[in-house]
Amino acid sequence: MRFKPSYAPGPTDVRENVRLALAKKTNNPDFDKEFVHYYHEVCQKMGQVMGTTNDVLLLGGEGILALEAACASLTEPGDRVLVLDNGIYGEGFKDFVSMYGGEPVVLSFDDHQDIPVQQLRDFLEKDHDFKYATFVHCDTPTSMLNDVNQISPLLKEYGILTVVDSVAGMVGEPIDVDQNKIDICCGGSQKAISAPAGLAIVSVSEDAKKAMNDRKTPIASYYANLQIYLGYREKGKLPYTMPAAHIEALEVALDNILEEGLMAVYERHAKIANAVRTSIQAYGLSLFLETGRSNTVTAVIIPEEIGALTLQQHIQETYNLYIATSLAQYTDVILRIGHMGENAHFDKVLSVLTVIENGLRDLGFEGNGHLGQLFLDAYRAEN
Amino acid sequence: MRFKPSYAPGPTDVRENVRLALAKKTNNPDFDKEFVHYYHEVCQKMGQVMGTTNDVLLLGGEGILALEAACASLTEPGDRVLVLDNGIYGEGFKDFVSMYGGEPVVLSFDDHQDIPVQQLRDFLEKDHDFKYATFVHCDTPTSMLNDVNQISPLLKEYGILTVVDSVAGMVGEPIDVDQNKIDICCGGSQKAISAPAGLAIVSVSEDAKKAMNDRKTPIASYYANLQIYLGYREKGKLPYTMPAAHIEALEVALDNILEEGLMAVYERHAKIANAVRTSIQAYGLSLFLETGRSNTVTAVIIPEEIGALTLQQHIQETYNLYIATSLAQYTDVILRIGHMGENAHFDKVLSVLTVIENGLRDLGFEGNGHLGQLFLDAYRAEN
Amino acid sequence: MRFKPSYAPGPTDVRENVRLALAKKTNNPDFDKEFVHYYHEVCQKMGQVMGTTNDVLLLGGEGILALEAACASLTEPGDRVLVLDNGIYGEGFKDFVSMYGGEPVVLSFDDHQDIPVQQLRDFLEKDHDFKYATFVHCDTPTSMLNDVNQISPLLKEYGILTVVDSVAGMVGEPIDVDQNKIDICCGGSQKAISAPAGLAIVSVSEDAKKAMNDRKTPIASYYANLQIYLGYREKGKLPYTMPAAHIEALEVALDNILEEGLMAVYERHAKIANAVRTSIQAYGLSLFLETGRSNTVTAVIIPEEIGALTLQQHIQETYNLYIATSLAQYTDVILRIGHMGENAHFDKVLSVLTVIENGLRDLGFEGNGHLGQLFLDAYRAEN
């Protein structure tokens, strides 16, 4: 299997010092008190990056485990749950809610715009009897960014707990769990954090803990049961053998972020994303979104006569580069350029855009000027 | 956090070539077809080591996820499940069964002996109306080895599906999933396989698949839902971002095993374990078990006036070595010497026994002769 | 120090499996007989790549140590040595000859063409009283390739021993030490072999050994004394502590080459180099050389109003890429694009040419069309 650089919206490139940390011998993560202590230090560092003093848990699994754990831990049979939907992952929450016996109420919006806050307020005014609500910070299949800064506080006004999927958002887009009043914020190690895949991240607020403690029925899961994690934590233990090497690698990735500075990281993403969007449009291609364009990924509409899948395949074979298309109805429509975490660097994005330009030309599409050059110009104009 | 070699019954030492494989850049594990293909090759190699042509799945999580997934996927509300118990993990299955709505029937045996097959047969003669049964191959807290070669075929005779926890057994003790007629066999990467913690392993028989397909209610989980994994598999996809580096590291660990030869690996474990048991007894200490002593770990009773916890603590502080005690009621009674996978090497075990001898002497216990020397003599006598 | 990809003519990119081999624990390289045996196996594998069954030695130092060792070991006070010169390194040999008491006779040719064999023959016809002759296979400062296939056999016809500097040639350009009758062939680990810098390579023919044995004066060096290495070798020992990790890494690099196939590696270099030369000229830039253009590096004349140094500096600062200029009188004239070993891959060269185009444009130079695109077209035309 030859290595192919990937500019999908995750997993992202993992920096050398993070990969090498994975190769280290680790202490016994089961019973060694020092390790448990260390685990909690890394959790806290994770919380620092997420802007929270809430308990943060690192689960031994992929980001989706965080989403399931949030729903499994909060949902009791019969609970009404508000599922905000303006993208593919947004709607997906309803399955988790149903699975654990809840009654999902899906509120759908236009897929081309971020969740309209006023419209949501109007809805809530009439119906706000929900135990919790779910929404996605960055819904990658369409590159949608929802305004976490307004939506979760608004829901909280109505006494609704919030579960936010920021797997593809955090670190690439500003998020401040405490200020944004997010009860359970979900992340994954392999997106803008640029650590290896293998860790799911959740922060749990006091309100969320209370909701779990007030349950009348037990949580119907072990591996996705946040109460178990929190209970072990209190006893200075861990509920199973943690992937110790991953914890150490995550810490190095977090140190990389903190060393660069969280604000600088956000700005890097913003500058890259702006230049990508400007150049894509100047070149003659269209963006999928009207508003809510995330700085972590850009969804580009590929002319029908070429097709996103054909372009992807061609680039993979000819230029040994992996770029993602989208999911479901958008699979052959959208090409997604991931520019998050370690992939959000000028030189890398310049080279991926050059390849896309060459790939398009090979398949008969000639845009205006040169995509790489347009990116370069746009990027420089920002400085 | 200074590195402390650990001789707990897992996680075991990870060989250098396995650790370095973790540091490699990986391809996109989400959509890259080559990666999916590669993933299945590694699954198959895992099956080869487990003695099965059944579908094998590698889940992104710890071994306990395999146990939960087996129970979550097989149990429907009201199902009677036979839980065989002669150790701490054996009994633990009843919680998974209850969690997913089943009715666990716990059949307990003496903790000091392996499951008496005739007794089980007598029981089954009277009551065998169970959807499935669970038992533990190697129950590490007491170092108990149950006879997988007899128990699962016996259960199968009565039309009972079997779920076997071989997390701490496989590779260290002979297991042949097909010959032993195990429907769902569970493993973890970090025990005798000596890969890093982070992968749960399950093999799924056709009968187990049929039981899932015949369910009247959906499986109440995503992350622990084996049907989802199998469904994605059929479509040539994976249900979430796999920890790609772990898959590659596991393959190297499996190659290490296959290169040495599975029979040679079993024999290495047996020789080490025999010499450990002989020398421990010759030195004047007692083994916890009467029968069913596993070759992967040895449970030693520590004289009450010293206490297993005190000895463990002293060895940790003075000799920078981690040795486990046990769980629950045995916490301060049993010291467990893990000798599985990469830890089952003569030079390593010699050094850990020498340390234990020194630790005991420091705390006032003088045995007969020298533990290291006794091990050496016993080991040589086997050759 | 931020990492900057380098497309200088060496050190080249080191493949991941080679770098990770460097991280391995090694056995004692001083006295361990197994290690000495292993060292010789790697030497032999090196010989296989160089096309020789002569003794091959790996010295613990940089490539230049190989050149010095050749001259130190062959030269006795008063020896006449023919130094063929059509480039900067070619002439440099005269210093080594003088340093060890020899009398260098420098035969200089035009720097823009490879050594004219007929002209050399004419010279030799008149004067061939030389103990040995030196020349450079690939003289990187000007990217000059000399015809090793003709020159060394010709010298040999006249009874002259040959010392060939193929540090920047071997593996990138065909060389067959035995067929080419080269007495001492010198290499370095960090060029087209793409192993880390730190090993100097020499092959020593029987004639060269005889010349050393026939010396009337001792060799005035230890570290650069080939007789010492050969003597230790015969005794199954090594003259000092070898950099064991480097030996292991070199072996992995050689395995990479042999797995791809030496002929395939040569062809890869040729295709890349042809496409670079074609596109550079089509774009409107000039190559420094008329004939003898090496497939391992291309020397491009940079328009005077820009200057090679300014371009290099600009590319380094703006695009985080390192490209070399040249040496001595050519420092500000020539830009050298290294495309050898692991750097001779289509996707890498495409990206470096795109950067050069952008860099030139930033500084006011607009060529014909697009350098990246021209490279792409030329590369494809070859297939």
Place this chain on the structure above:
Amino acid sequence: MRFKPSYAPGPTDVRENVRLALAKKTNNPDFDKEFVHYYHEVCQKMGQVMGTTNDVLLLGGEGILALEAACASLTEPGDRVLVLDNGIYGEGFKDFVSMYGGEPVVLSFDDHQDIPVQQLRDFLEKDHDFKYATFVHCDTPTSMLNDVNQISPLLKEYGILTVVDSVAGMVGEPIDVDQNKIDICCGGSQKAISAPAGLAIVSVSEDAKKAMNDRKTPIASYYANLQIYLGYREKGKLPYTMPAAHIEALEVALDNILEEGLMAVYERHAKIANAVRTSIQAYGLSLFLETGRSNTVTAVIIPEEIGALTLQQHIQETYNLYIATSLAQYTDVILRIGHMGENAHFDKVLSVLTVIENGLRDLGFEGNGHLGQLFLDAYRAEN
């Protein structure tokens, strides 16, 4: 080739963070100004550990290159050089002196005692017409430690430059180049520094530079020519492609030392060495030396009826451990236990002594009590 831990007096175990640093991608070490700057920072850090503000050079080669470079750079034909000899490496300097045309005057002392300073003073009183003198700080074949604190200042009193081989001394035994007035102090990366083999270290005083500048004849070497290194240094360049990965690894090793604290490192060596010597003698074996016992290695006399070579071979085969014997006339007499750098840790030395005890017993030698236990007792008595 199976890995065998080695307790020879070098190369020593390389700590994990140092080995992993070797695996990192490096910048172009030829022309990149940042790299040259970095190289000099590491040189300075090396100087800090050696106690000097003199120029320190890292040469791309093994420690012996440092010795040769010192002699090559200082010696002019006819120069009288005083070679102090009380061990095998001490006498070896005379070859380097002769090789470069000097006239070595060997002053030999008893091999069982460190150089007697008064005797040396008496000698110098009568004859001190030497350009420079050489001696070995720690002469490993006999584990001899000479008093660098007295010898070099004494020589300096007589206007004699000093070349000290501290390859196996520095970091394990106190040395302060400036206070000890050493003109050229030589080291190697793979001994008590515990970095990988591959770098030779020299510090060069102003007096030594003056001596080189005052030469009437050129230095007859390139690779071992300190003037060339110093000249390039002044121009902000390097004389050849440095093994960049090694430089980075050395820095990590130096950081490890500085983090522990140089004094703490010396004390660790002293405590280990004292306990080794005490226990060896209590066990009934004899030390080779009467005085001058180095803290980096212990030379033990092995009873004639067993023989050091037989014991070494047996331990290697049976216990998979490498221990060195000695050289020349002492090859079958002395076993050398290396306890320097990363090998000078309590748990490692305990395990090597236990193995030696077992090995001796296997071969028929029974000492008093238990060597491991005696070491333990002696080690604890020191605290």
